Amino acid sequence: MKNKYESIFEGIKTQDNKTLLNSIYTQLYIIEGESEGADEEHEVLQMMKTSRKHLQDTPINCVDIFKPLQGAEGEVTAEGLKHKETKKGRKESNGPKVPNLRAVLTKGIAGIGKTVSVQKFILDWAEGKANQDVDFMFVLPFRELNLIKDDQYSLHELLCDFHPELKDLDPEIYDQLKAVFIFDGLDESRIPLDFEQCEKISDITMTSSVGVLMTNLIKGELLPSDLLWITSRPAAANQILPRYINRVTEIQGFNDPQKEEYFRKKISDQDQAKRIISHIKAVRSLHVMCHIPVFCWISATVLQKMIKQHNTKIPKTLTEMYSHFLITQTNTKNEKNEEKDERDPKNLLESNRTILLELAELAFKQLMKGNVMFYEEDLRESGIDVTEASVYSGIFTEIFREEHVLYQRKVYCFVHTELSGVPGCCYVFHCYESKNMEILHWFKPQHSEWSERFHWMSC
Structure with missing residues (x-):
């Protein structure tokens, strides 16, 4: 798991784009609860209007996603906390222990950092830095589950497909060890989840469809003492009934200091980084959009290229930024095919x-x-x-x-x-x-x- 998750790829997965996650990771602003925006508005517009309301909230570190917030006297304040650790064979720690929340749903708009948060959560566990009471972490991305949605599996067989190292494991051991199941990208799911009329599955060797297995895991019929983390864009999150979720969190992206921290880590030339930060801060629409990490990456890609080419027409609107990104990538295509590096955008796009x-x-x-x-x-x-x-x-x-x-x-x-x-x-x-x-x-x-x-x- 450490080898798999220690590197991050901004853009396409190539060796040139490979960076150690810990060298570039910038803490995201995660809150408990969610923004209240009008459903008919685009999620980015909702975030622009509502993100300021949560500036006084207590932020949550992604590695603490299952830990309840503590009140002034140390009491647990998260609603819906019912889970208690009851698994057989687990050593009890000394002193009082606050039980984890069983199921957490984390919302966030596209590019806000949901998958990177999952990656950081796993990496810190694999490196022995956090959540060391967990024995297994199982990552089941919906984009991959979609490919097998019509097949029949037991939960153990499904896990073995994703993690072949488990094939020689006695299925009975699941009841003795603590696991975290991470379902990343609910908004990408094409799997039906029927919480009202779903067949009950309580044995990990029982065979059923992927949708039925997922539903039983979320409901707590399967492995009720294990932890679940589901990530989703806001519009798709209502597929999970609220009564099966113990905590809802929302990733707000970067606050203003974190935006600057990202550019300083991303761009090795600090003079260039300072110039780009100054430009972003001077243009309100760009500065607001940079609370989305992927927009920071797009901005860094475009502005570094334009500064290198001594281009004086630096983008000042979102449309210009996205257009220049498209032009930059089209020129990259020309370079790969040993075609002319066309500086005239009109000629480039026409060709x-x-x-x-x-x-x-x-x-x-x-x-x-x-x-x-x-x-x-x-x-x-x-x-x-x-x-x-x-x-x-x-x-x-x-x-x-x-x-x-x-x-x-x-x-x-x-x-x-x-x-x-x-x-x-x-x-x-x-x-x-x-x-x-x-x-x-x-x-x-x-x-x-x-x-x-x-x-x-x-x-």
Whole structure:
């Protein structure tokens, strides 16, 4: 687990982008509870309006996600605390011990740091720095569970598929040891969770569908004394009934000092880092958006490149920043193919028009369906050959990527959900210019909920 989680990849997974997590990790601002935003607004707009309300809240370190907050007299203050450690064969520690919360749901918008928080939680455990009362940590990402959602498994068989080292383990040992199950990316799930009419499974050797196993784990029918951590974007979090969750937390991203800390760690040239920080602080929209770690990464990528090229037209709006990121990555594609390094954005985009529009159409159609992960059947539905998808991921490496996951099957996605909105908006604009009414009819008043998805890009 240490070898797997000690490195972080900002963008595509290549050796050039590999960085030790502990060298760049910047503490995120995590609160107990959640923001109250209007459901019809884009989640980024909600965060802009509500994040300031929580500045006086007690922040939670990600490694303490299962530990209840303590009141002034030391009493446990978290609601819904019912879990007590009752497993057989576990040594009792000396002195009073506050029991952990069993199930924690952590919300956060795209790119805010949910997966990185999970990675830091696991790494600190693997290095012996935190949560040493835990024997196992099982990571089950929804993007991989989607690939086997129609298959039949026992929980032990499912865990062995994700962690082959467990194959010789006696299943009875699960009742004697303490485990944390981490379900990352509920918003990426295509697995039905039926809490009202689900078949009851209480034995880890009983076979059922992945959805039934997941539901029983969350309900506490399976391994009731183990801990569960579920991460999700806010819009998808209501798939879990509140009565099965002991704590809800929300990742607020970076506060102002943490934004500066990120750039100083990310950029080795401190004079350059200072210049970039000054520019970000001078432009309110950029400074506000930098509470999202992935936007900090995009900004660092773009601004470092432009400073190196002595470009004086540094982005001052979100649209300019995203556009320059797209242009930067298109030029990177040209460099890989030993094509001309085209400095004129108009000529550059025109020469790559066909492939950019295909990528934009895929982004738009999948956004309309609410999909953030794509599988081969999704690509075929959009008229894209799997071979073409491999080409996209090979040349637009910081925008679109192909991953080999369970059984080496392929999963496709934009590097971050925020980046799928950029080509998605480009496709809508293209349809407007070419009078493609089949697409534009979604933006009539009766379909206003869809247009809201793209409204934030113009803010």
